[in-house]
Amino acid sequence: MKKLIPTGEMTLGPFFPREFAQGANDLTAVDGKRAKGEAIEISGRVTQVDGKALDNVVLEIWQADADGRYDSPDFFGWGRAATDADGVFHFKTIKPGRSAGRAAHINVLILYSGLMRQLQTALFFEDSDDPVLSAVEKSQRSLLLAKKTGPHAYRFDIRLRGEGETPFFGD
Amino acid sequence: MDYAIEPRPAGTQSQGVEPGYAHTANRWPSRPLARRPHTAAELSGPAGLLRRLAPVRGDLAGYGDRRAIGQLIHVRARVVDEDGTPVPGALVEVWHCNAAGKYIHPNDSNDAPADPNFYGAARMVAGDSGLVELRTIKPGAYPVPDSGGWWRPPHIHFSVWGRVWLSRLVTQMFFQDEPLNEHDAILNAIREPEARSRCIARLAPTAKGPADALVYEYQLVVRGRKAAPRL
Numbered sequence: 001m002k003k004l005i006p007t008g009e010m011t012l013g014p015f016f017p018r019e020f021a022q023g024a025n026d027l028t029a030v031d032g033k034r035a036k037g038e039a040i041e042i043s044g045r046v047t048q049v050d051g052k053a054l055d056n057v058v059l060e061i062w063q064a065d066a067d068g069r070y071d072s073p074d075f076f077g078w079g080r081a082a083t084d085a086d087g088v089f090h091f092k093t094i095k096p097g098r099s100a101g102r103a104a105h106i107n108v109l110i111l112y113s114g115l116m117r118q119l120q121t122a123l124f125f126e127d128s129d130d131p132v133l134s135a136v137e138k139s140q141r142s143l144l145l146a147k148k149t150g151p152h153a154y155r156f157d158i159r160l161r162g163e164g165e166t167p168f169f170g171d
Numbered sequence: 172m173d174y175a176i177e178p179r180p181a182g183t184q185s186q187g188v189e190p191g192y193a194h195t196a197n198r199w200p201s202r203p204l205a206r207r208p209h210t211a212a213e214l215s216g217p218a219g220l221l222r223r224l225a226p227v228r229g230d231l232a233g234y235g236d237r238r239a240i241g242q243l244i245h246v247r248a249r250v251v252d253e254d255g256t257p258v259p260g261a262l263v264e265v266w267h268c269n270a271a272g273k274y275i276h277p278n279d280s281n282d283a284p285a286d287p288n289f290y291g292a293a294r295m296v297a298g299d300s301g302l303v304e305l306r307t308i309k310p311g312a313y314p315v316p317d318s319g320g321w322w323r324p325p326h327i328h329f330s331v332w333g334r335v336w337l338s339r340l341v342t343q344m345f346f347q348d349e350p351l352n353e354h355d356a357i358l359n360a361i362r363e364p365e366a367r368s369r370c371i372a373r374l375a376p377t378a379k380g381p382a383d384a385l386v387y388e389y390q391l392v393v394r395g396r397k398a399a400p401r402l
Contacts, residue, residue, distance in 0.1 A: 004253050004392045005183050008361040008370055010343045011192075013328060015274040017266050017292040020330075024223050031222060048197045056278070062217065062336045070215035078217035080224075099211055107212055111330075111341055114194030116185035116360050118341060122212075135207040160198045170204030171178035 009118060012058060012111040021058055021082035027093040030076040037066025037075075037094035041153045042123070042146065045087045046110070049162040053087025054112065059158075061091060063106040068099035095125070103128035110158065120169045123156050136167045143167055175209045176337050176395050177253075183366035191321065191356030209337065214395075216335040220262045227294040231267075231307035232384075239289035241270030241308030245384040246372065248344070250301040250331055254396045257301025258338075261393070264330040265305055266292040272313030272323075281313050306384065312351055324351035324358070333393030340393050345371045347387075 028039045046057045058080065065075035077096075081089040096104050103124060110119040123146050124133055133141055143166055146154035158166045187199035207213075217223075233239040250261040268274045268291060273283040275291050291310075295303045305327075315321040326343045333340065345352055352358055352371065361367045372389040380386030 004251065004255050005366060005369075006179050006253060006394045007340055007342055007390075007392045008184050008366050009341060010185060010357050010360075010370075012330075012341055013343075014278050015266065015268070015276040016328075017276065019227075020224075020264060020266075020292065020294070050197070052197075054198075060339070062212070062215075064212070070211055076217065076219075076222050078220065078223060102210055102212060105212070107336055109339060112198065114192065114198040116187055116189060116192075116195060116199065116357070118339060119200070131210065132207040132212075135205050137205075140202075161201050165200055165202055167202070168200050168204050169207045171176075171206070 009116070011113055011116050014056070014113040016056065016058060016111070018056075018082070021080055025079050025081035025089075025091050027076065027079045027091065030074070033074060035065065035075040035094045037097075039152060040093060040095050042091045042093065042156055043153075044089060044156040044158055046083050046089065046158045046160065047087060048160050051162070053083075055083060055085045055087065057083040057087070057089070058111040059083075059089050060109045060111070061093070061106050063093065063096040064099045066094050066097050068097035070099065101131065103130035103133065105130065105132070110160075115160070119160070121158070121166055122169070125154070132169075135169070140167045175214055179394070180363070182363035183361065185357070185360035186362070189356055189360040192360070193318070213337050214335050216332065216338065220332060221296070224262070224294060226296070227292060229293045229295040229303065229305050231289065231291060231293055231305070233288045237288040239269065239308045240286050243384040244307060244309050245380050245386045246305040246307070246327065246344070246389060247375070247386065248303050248305065248329070248389045248391055250297045250303070250333070250391045250393060252333060252393055252396050256397050257297070257299070258333050258393060259297055259299045259301055261297040261301065262294065262332045263297060263303045264292070264294045265327055267307070267310040267327040268313060270308050270311045272311035280316060283311070283313065309346070309385075321354075321356060322351050324349045324355050329391060331391050331393060333395055334397070335395050338393040338395045340391060342370065342391070344389050347371055347374055
């Protein structure tokens with residue numbers, strides 16, 4: 001069978017409906033039930049080449065539950081947030097467990113005006129032996145580690161381009 | 172390395188930095204994108220996204236008698252994978268401007284009139300054949316601020332989920348025979364003409380569709396295949 005070529009990606013543009021990005025950044029409960037595990041907050045700031053903070057950037061995440069499962073009936077590992085005028089986003093979630101062959105991590109994708117395609121990256125909680133983290137040059141790996149800022153709080157800043165540029169993954 | 176989902180041919184995807192679109196040089200990474208192995212994290216994905224995102228009705232043509240102004244259209248968009256197999260249950264978000272080229276968005280500074288009967292956003296779920304049907308009005312063209320005369324051709328934004336995390340697709344659907352298509356920095360960032368033409372919806376014979384609307388057909392191909400091994 002002839003393989004079809006995936007449709008070309010294009011930018012999200014500046015007018016992504018605000019309501020589409022609201023109310024989806026809390027993963028600690030689903031269907032009214034609280035997920036088990038350590039509830040954490042992740043926040044960060046998204047900036048461009050000159051350090052300017054970006055408003056209304058859409059971030060989507062995908063992660064395992066506290067036991068490292070992606071098909072948990074009691075946890076829904078997908079969420080979406082948008083940055084505010086200061087470029088800041090927030091997620092509430094459960095700290096993911098290790099899954100087969102992988103360190104604890106959260107997949108992150110970024111959509112924005114001026115980004116012609118989605119950008120994919122991943123957040124790790126500590127430097128670890130992980131096949132995806134290892135795909136990044138050693139000198140850049142610390143940029144994928146979330147900083148612990150409180151007992152249950154982490155910070156993960158994203159620099160799209162320029163000094164301290166976040167490592168991103170391609171196809 | 173294990174790539175369960177094949178890389179896409181470069182010419183079929185948008186350039187990261189596009190000279191005709193100034194913001195791309197501020198935002199697209201300067202370093203090459205790293206290649207990572209595909210593990211369970213990339214080859215799984217959220218099933219039943221409506222648990223987190225509420226549906227928004229798929230009729231943007233107005234509210235009963237209060238009809239949105241513009242040419243009534245009916246878009247049949249089919250979500251399929253790389254084998255051409257439909258992706259039933261795929262969640263699809265769409266948004267677009269009104270017939271005068273104005274978005275319902277606080278950031279839209281275009282001096283064009285709003286249409287009180289037009290609400291430009293919908294969230295739908297594909298049926299068994301991967302089909303979503305959108306009833307709406309044809310969006311207008313609009314000028315891009317501070318761009319030296321760049322006008323966006325009429326287009327509809329699509330945001331689609333396929334079977335797994337790597338299937339995610341955000342794109343724009345264009346209309347056949349629009350003269351502005353030829354000059355659009357976003358459409359033409361896809362260098363391969365055939366790949367570009369697949370981003371343009373085709374006018375379908377009206378006998379197949381509702382009598383009061385122009386029918387457009389469009390296909391969204393998401394990455395991944397049903398047969399792909401799940402790790």
